[in-house]
Amino acid sequence: MSHALTAKLNPQQAAAVELPAEHALILAGAGSGKTSVLTTRIAWLLSTGQISPSGLLAVTFTNKSAKEMLSRITAMLPLNPRGLWVGTFHGLCNRMLRLHHRDAGLPEAFAILDQSEQLGAIKRVLKFLGLDDDKYPPRAVQNYINGHKENGRRAGDVDAFDDYSRQLRLAYEEYEKQCNREGVADFSELLLRCYELLTHKPEIRKHYQERFAHVLVDEFQDTNRLQYAWLKLLAGKNSAIFAVGDDDQSIYAFRGANVGNMVDFQSDFSVKHVIRLEQNYRSHGNILDAANAVISNNTQRLGKELWTQASAGEPIRVFEGASDFEEAQFIVEEAQTLIRDGMASSEIAILYRSNAQSRIIEHALFSAGVPYRVYGGLRFFERQEIKHALAYLRLIANPSDDNAFLRVVNFPTRGIGLKSVEAIVDRARLEGCSLWQAACAGASGRGAVALGKFVHIIEAMRNQVEGLPMTEVVDMMLDLSGLLTHYKNDKEGEERVANLEELINAAATFISEDENNLIAFLSHASLEAGDHQAGAHEEALQLMTVHAAKGLEFHAVFLSGLEEGLFPHDNSANDKAGVEEERRLMYVAITRARQRLYISLAQSRMLHGQTRYGVASRFLDEIPQELLKYLNRGYAPSSYSSAAAYVPPAASPKKSTPEHGLSIGMKVEHPKFGLGVVTDHEGGATGNVQVNFAQFGSKWLAVAYAKLKPV
DNA sequence: GGGGGCACGGTTTTT
DNA sequence: CCGTGCCCCC
Numbered sequence: 001m002s003h004a005l006t007a008k009l010n011p012q013q014a015a016a017v018e019l020p021a022e023h024a025l026i027l028a029g030a031g032s033g034k035t036s037v038l039t040t041r042i043a044w045l046l047s048t049g050q051i052s053p054s055g056l057l058a059v060t061f062t063n064k065s066a067k068e069m070l071s072r073i074t075a076m077l078p079l080n081p082r083g084l085w086v087g088t089f090h091g092l093c094n095r096m097l098r099l100h101h102r103d104a105g106l107p108e109a110f111a112i113l114d115q116s117e118q119l120g121a122i123k124r125v126l127k128f129l130g131l132d133d134d135k136y137p138p139r140a141v142q143n144y145i146n147g148h149k150e151n152g153r154r155a156g157d158v159d160a161f162d163d164y165s166r167q168l169r170l171a172y173e174e175y176e177k178q179c180n181r182e183g184v185a186d187f188s189e190l191l192l193r194c195y196e197l198l199t200h201k202p203e204i205r206k207h208y209q210e211r212f213a214h215v216l217v218d219e220f221q222d223t224n225r226l227q228y229a230w231l232k233l234l235a236g237k238n239s240a241i242f243a244v245g246d247d248d249q250s251i252y253a254f255r256g257a258n259v260g261n262m263v264d265f266q267s268d269f270s271v272k273h274v275i276r277l278e279q280n281y282r283s284h285g286n287i288l289d290a291a292n293a294v295i296s297n298n299t300q301r302l303g304k305e306l307w308t309q310a311s312a313g314e315p316i317r318v319f320e321g322a323s324d325f326e327e328a329q330f331i332v333e334e335a336q337t338l339i340r341d342g343m344a345s346s347e348i349a350i351l352y353r354s355n356a357q358s359r360i361i362e363h364a365l366f367s368a369g370v371p372y373r374v375y376g377g378l379r380f381f382e383r384q385e386i387k388h389a390l391a392y393l394r395l396i397a398n399p400s401d402d403n404a405f406l407r408v409v410n411f412p413t414r415g416i417g418l419k420s421v422e423a424i425v426d427r428a429r430l431e432g433c434s435l436w437q438a439a440c441a442g443a444s445g446r447g448a449v450a451l452g453k454f455v456h457i458i459e460a461m462r463n464q465v466e467g468l469p470m471t472e473v474v475d476m477m478l479d480l481s482g483l484l485t486h487y488k489n490d491k492e493g494e495e496r497v498a499n500l501e502e503l504i505n506a507a508a509t510f511i512s513e514d515e516n517n518l519i520a521f522l523s524h525a526s527l528e529a530g531d532h533q534a535g536a537h538e539e540a541l542q543l544m545t546v547h548a549a550k551g552l553e554f555h556a557v558f559l560s561g562l563e564e565g566l567f568p569h570d571n572s573a574n575d576k577a578g579v580e581e582e583r584r585l586m587y588v589a590i591t592r593a594r595q596r597l598y599i600s601l602a603q604s605r606m607l608h609g610q611t612r613y614g615v616a617s618r619f620l621d622e623i624p625q626e627l628l629k630y631l632n633r634g635y636a637p638s639s640y641s642s643a644a645a646y647v648p649p650a651a652s653p654k655k656s657t658p659e660h661g662l663s664i665g666m667k668v669e670h671p672k673f674g675l676g677v678v679t680d681h682e683g684g685a686t687g688n689v690q691v692n693f694a695q696f697g698s699k700w701l702a703v704a705y706a707k708l709k710p711v
Numbered sequence: 712g713g714g715g716g717c718a719c720g721g722t723t724t725t726t
Numbered sequence: 727c728c729g730t731g732c733c734c735c736c
Contacts, residue, residue, distance in 0.1 A: 609727035
């Protein structure tokens, strides 16, 4: 029975999959088949009848990996994914809180605040308390609050020694009150609230402890203290925790991840089974040797060394440019060569330590007409127009959601100015009610025609929602709110209209995979912000930070900006822990490459308007020299010896790359605007160009639509 | 209410 | 240097 499942696995992987129902820690190196082990373990537990689907809890960090896990499991076994408790920490906590909202002290329709909404809520608190923005920067207060929540501390549990920390604590306390009053929960609240629910309600805790015989955790090195405490609560006497992680890939300490959880787990649970997955199926030998050599400089490690059956492969190519410009030039030319020789451009990644570095590379790519995609911008549900639309839906679902109220009360503008809003806020405070209730009371007064209209609009929506499918709810809301009309009348609103229409599609697909329910849709929108931008899967070069590249792999990787101060970053170079985290980041970066790795640096770089002269990163020195091939040792301007031609793998088909052929300074002709010169650009081949037209002046045009012909 | 002008800050970021 | 956020003026 189990044979078929584990047939493709190596001995360590198979051993992990078939471990008895006891706590286990799997140290899974980069590219060692971690996801396979996790999903096969689940399939094995289910198919051997050791547990029923309801006895399983599998936790991940991102929606992407949760989905991946679900689809792999359902491919192996005929299961209804809906009944499975497989999801993100936040998603699963949300699910529990919805099921037990009364016990958790939350309204049924509680809204989830994302990072920016939380910041907005905190700003309101600070304003209410009269705390000065300069002395109490909202962002810092946000970090303070989240930091405490992630360590399981409510405002009442926080120590304060001086006036300043007492004020911070007061802000936290007031923020808690505000959230409770408005019936909203931020991301860390989902976890903390769920943790408290399980702590304070023994019957509920017992139920889940007995139910979840197997708790599986992915990316365990990224868990924070609260997440670990939550796992500890969920695991009952008879539950087995199967934790998979890689301490060498822990790169999120700055947002609360606590690698120490891996050590604590071993002692807290007297873990008997520790299995190392060290065989790497991704990279060639030289790349792994480099990664091993770099990470061996870290002292805080559980210990692990990757190996492969693959050949040593090519050397790691190093290019040192005189400037960041030249570095970018090199990367682009080299990438073009790879593409010309048959590598799919989506198999090529350009990685950097900080986002600011992407600009110059984008510029070079654009000028060369190479399609590229930058990861990490605004996501679908984070767009302004989508937020407005969701705020209407929230206000329908939960009238006390003051955040939502403030967002839409005068958008589109309907004559409810700051003065009127302030009056509503004062009234609400006086009567201890929600802004919505205050607005309803105020709407009946004289001279409140505009407010009356707003109240009517929301009530009309609320009356119609009942029994309507989600698509029609969204459609109706877009119409009654006036949002669609507003953006249709806006000269620059074209894309926003398209996004609002896309929201209807999102609602339609949502129906097909979940219950038809406004609250569920809103949770989905908050917890899963969607793809970073349209055209996510088009054939294009991939640009992203090293952080964003974790979990991904590419045939060829360009790792740029390998200079002291940048990588490792200045702000982390002071303490040992900081440098070790940067080194793990370097380890992650190197292990993204399958066949070919380029490392580049620049002798001078424009940063904050100043030219900085950099020294090669210590991480470059940590790679054994025999693994490196300097393409331009000693630096001769623009005379690097180009790399040997890339031999395409048999499976990768030749792709013709669509080239728009535009570059800055180029003269172009537009069917309507006539002759002009390209002056700027943004967003790559799917983005826009700025053209200065002789007759019509400067205009931004979408590359994909404007019929621009080079002259 | 929106656009122009100015001051400021500038690692990494999922949920 | 360049993007963001805020204020003021139209």
